[in-house]
Amino acid sequence: MTESSNRVEVRVRVNGRDRAAVVDARRTLVELLREDLALTGTHVGCEHGVCGSCTVLVDGASARACLTLAARVDGCAVTTIEGLAGDAGSTMSVLQQSCLERHSFQCGFCTPGILIVATELLAENPDPSEAEVREAIAGNLCRCTGYDSIVAGVLHAASVARGGRS
């Protein structure tokens, strides 16, 4: 039998920086990020895996941080929205800049989750079709835009990253 505990120690590399915390076993990753590590760029919406706004990368694969126990990321590398920008946040990623140029977002609540899944998509598929972009962001709710401007921003980013400026 294994020892069971209400408290767990978590050692995790977040955006390239080693962090540690001792938290309740029920602590979710999004709570760890926002409340223990003060990284409030990751938003928390529904808290049960429906809205996608808390999405982060865990070892390069997207995960809903509200459906991931903090204990689960012990020993992992996590990338949040704060980690997408370069030079400690002073320069935006190609994706962020492209979405800015295409006026992709309005209120900003869904933005961190959508930029994370779009980052995952472009890392795996540098030349996605519009349908592939729509599929990639299908798990993330945006109540402002109707999604067209977001799709345009992601396609623009893919084009820029491939060397075009269209």
Added chain:
Amino acid sequence: MKAAPFALCTPGSIDEAVADLSEHGDDSRVLAGGQSLLPVMAMRRHSPAVLVDLRRLVALDHITVADAHVAIGAMTRQRTVERNESVAGSVRLLALAVPLIAHVTVRNQGTIGGSIAHADPSAELPTVALATHATMVVRGPTGQREIAAADFFLGMHTTAMGADELLTEIRFPLDAPGCGWAFEEVSRRRGDVAIVAVAAMVRLGGDGQVAEARIAMSSVAPTPIRASGAEALLAGHPPSAELFAAAAAEAVLTIDPPSDLNGTSAYRRHLAAVLVRRALATAADRAGR
């Protein structure tokens, strides 16, 4: 909402995990990928005292091809299965159904074993297990046993496994020569829960007639169910649109689907008939190629 407080234990072996489940019994739940369990805990529909976290059991993360089946470890991520060439080539139905599970982000974390053990009647994988005649390999305090899919799903979120048993592996038989598979599903939006889903297989004999047909339906009963009357009606006949329409009508004769926010019982019955007809036509077309 947030889950009620619980204690976490993280066994380092299958035997330790089984010992943990024996110790805590009905007060415990197994944490695999967490994509179904953590939402129901956040909604306080489950408040287990102990979670047995399988993350250290790397032995349960594998896809192994044997003579007659592809064995998939219970902790194998759905996204891994989706990208596996052996699955794509040999267990066609699994390759068709897995991309329809929720979204990439959920499939990155969600596991094969977690979804099957959760036994949600609207989920894709239990329906796939039933249609493919998969075998569930289960470990308990007295050793290992194998449970056929037909005997595994007992009710809504209820399986033949005891509280002290752990699902370790699912064996999917290799597709038979001459068979075609189809998976049809309707949901309100892409990635949402299936209002109805249908898995179908048609195997054509050398004479061009249907040698074997299988139909499994999700979301129309507390478990995924086979349409055995419709399957019997198809065998021995040449495939045709009329035959598939008759089988579809037969398939929904005895079902009594539930009504909920996603659809009424009558709508589900209608969908089931349409999807059975489409799935059979697609499966037969693929079998003939």
